[in-house]
Amino acid sequence: MRKKLQAKSSVRAQYKDWCVPKRGNANPERQTNDVWSWLVETRVGAYTAHEAAGAGERVYPGWCFARYGQSETVLADGTKIYIGGEHEDHYDPDFYIYNDVVAVRPDASVEIFGYPKDVFPPTDFHSATLVGDKVYIIGGLRYPESRSDHETQIYQLELEGFSIHRVEVNGQAPSWLYDHKAELNESGTKIVCTGGQVTHHQAQRTVENLTTWEFDLETLTWATAGSEVATRWVLVREDESYNELFGIQTVARASRSSRLDKFAERYKAEFAQRGHVVDAELFYSRFQPPIPHSPVAIDRDGDEFKVHRILIDGVIVRYVEDMHEIAVTVEGELSGDTIEVLKRHGLETYSRLEGLPYKCILL
Known part of the structure; x- marks a missing residue:
């Protein structure tokens, strides 16, 4: 069993004073303190930090060094300069975008600098x-x-x-x-x-x-x-709301294993409430337009888990799926007729997959 994280006494003593973010009041304002230095060292989330400090009732958002979109720059002497970054997503009470600079020296000592927002806006x-x-x-x-x-x-x-x-x-x-x-x-x-x-x-x-x-x-x-050189368009729901591809994928995968887990059962029930049934075979053929093409292998364990590529007449056609849209990029020149086939196939496929109308936006 993993040992529960415990903050050292100096951190616990100062935690209430430094548990939340503070913008700087000068350019720069030195904000180095035991609490933030400890959080830089441990990189634990705001919730874990609060528990380790035994601070009682939560105050939001909590200062945190477990961030996304933070830059790291290594200097000649080994010092690492970290700038900004965000913690959690926008809907989370701990969501915050930072505008600080953190220097971690080769001896592991930490310096933290804050800035007014009108001098340096929060960045990620x-x-x-x-x-x-x-x-x-x-x-x-x-x-x-x-x-x-x-x-x-x-x-x-x-x-x-x-x-x-x-x-x-x-x-x-x-x-x-x-x-x-x-x-x-x-x-x-x-x-x-x-x-x-x-x-x-x-x-x-x-x-x-x-x-x-x-x-x-x-x-x-x-x-x-x-x-x-590229031709591009995006496929989005007509109402411009988030799509349901994650739920569709969950149900489609479960149908291939002949066993529904609790998540697949939930999504399947939600679709049934609006009279929609997921077509698993259509989901797995969504990158197979009715023209000669061949799939391009992609490392699904890397950064391109949302990316799919096919090859048509020696030209890569790249699909990027996320919850907002499906972006299609033709990385070269294809005939106008071929482009129209790809657009129509995409519109029909995603409309049928969700049971809701889609539209195509040219870029």
């Missing part, structure tokens, strides 16, 4: 690129009210003193870029950003970024360095 799923004695923080998902749909923001962390400053840029910046990759080019003059998500203004939604963006560190100017 940004990139952090080390350039000399500075870290360039690009983009980020952020809270809805802090997002800039028309411009990707850049902030500069000064490692000497840990102050953060907004970078005023030139050129046409990508629109709200997040969850991307950023690398310094070989000459050290540009930060190259690829992948991630950007805002598509005509479709009024975020889409996969297929453009390579370059930020020139000398002129502070954005420029594009090419885009992938």
Whole structure:
């Protein structure tokens, strides 16, 4: 049996003073304390931390270092710089997006710096690129009210003193870029950003970024360095609400094993209440359009568990399923007739799978 986590006495004594997040009041405000340092060391969730500290009634949200979308930058001396990140999903009482900087030294000592929101907005799923004695923080998902749909923001962390400053840029910046990759080019003059998500203004939604963006560190100017050739669309329910693919998958898998677990039974009953029966064979053939094609193998244990690919006339067609939409990307050129077959097949398939009408949005 795993030994129950117990906070040390200094943490228990200070826990009520530091159990919740606090924005900084200066640029920066040093916020290092025994509670947060212990949480950086243990990386336990807010609930576990509260139990270990024996703090009684919960206060929400709890400060936490078990985060998503947090960047990690390793300095030459081995120091690790962690920036921002979020804990839990938006519906959880412990949900919080941080705007702090945490430095963990090679000797395991911890320094924590906070900032006012108007100096450095809370950020997650940004990139952090080390350039000399500075870290360039690009983009980020952020809270809805802090997002800039028309411009990707850049902030500069000064490692000497840990102050953060907004970078005023030139050129046409990508629109709200997040969850991307950023690398310094070989000459050290540009930060190259690829992948991630950007805002598509005509479709009024975020889409996969297929453009390579370059930020020139000398002129502070954005420029594009090419885009992938692709035809794209998304399949969504007509009411734009979350789809039921997870429940459909659960029922379809259970039907193949001839044994319904409690989750499959629950989903099957919910579908039955609105007169819908899951077609398991249709679910497993949803990436088989009525034209010559071949499947492309994918590592289901990796990051692409939501991705499916088929090959048509030497061109990859990529499907990405999530709870909001099914994004289809044709990674090259196919005939107009073939594109129309793929669109129609997708619409008919997902409409039948859910028993609800779908629509196609071109990107």
